[in-house]
Amino acid sequence: MPDADFTVLVRNALTSRRAGVACAVGIAGGLLVHTALAVAGVAAVLAAVPALFRALQIVGGGYVLCLAHRAGTGAARRGR
Structure with a gap:
């Protein structure tokens, strides 16, 4: 489903190519920030709670x- 970013981008892109590109760069910059x-934030939490970091390592x-x-059992079933 298209969200608000996509709708604004399409509206500006239909106005002009330059407006569409500027809008896309702005949206990408916002997402990057x-x-x-x-x-x-996640790094700060994991650094503050070493036990949580260790638990994440074990679960991962x-x-x-x-x-x-x-993957191994699937390959064995296929006869590879």
């Missing part, structure tokens, strides 16, 4: 092992 602040490792197991 928002993402950077979110990543900084378990997820990777689960993916490897599913």
Whole structure:
């Protein structure tokens, strides 16, 4: 589903190419700032709570092992 950003971008792009490009650059810049602040916040929380960081590492490792197991059993079923 298109959101408000897409609607504004299309409206400006239909007005002129320059307005569309300026709008797209503005939206991308805003998303970049928002993402950077979110990543900084998560990094600050993980740095402040080492146990949470360790738990995230363990859960992530378990997820990777689960993916490897599913890939291995899927390949074995196909006879590879």
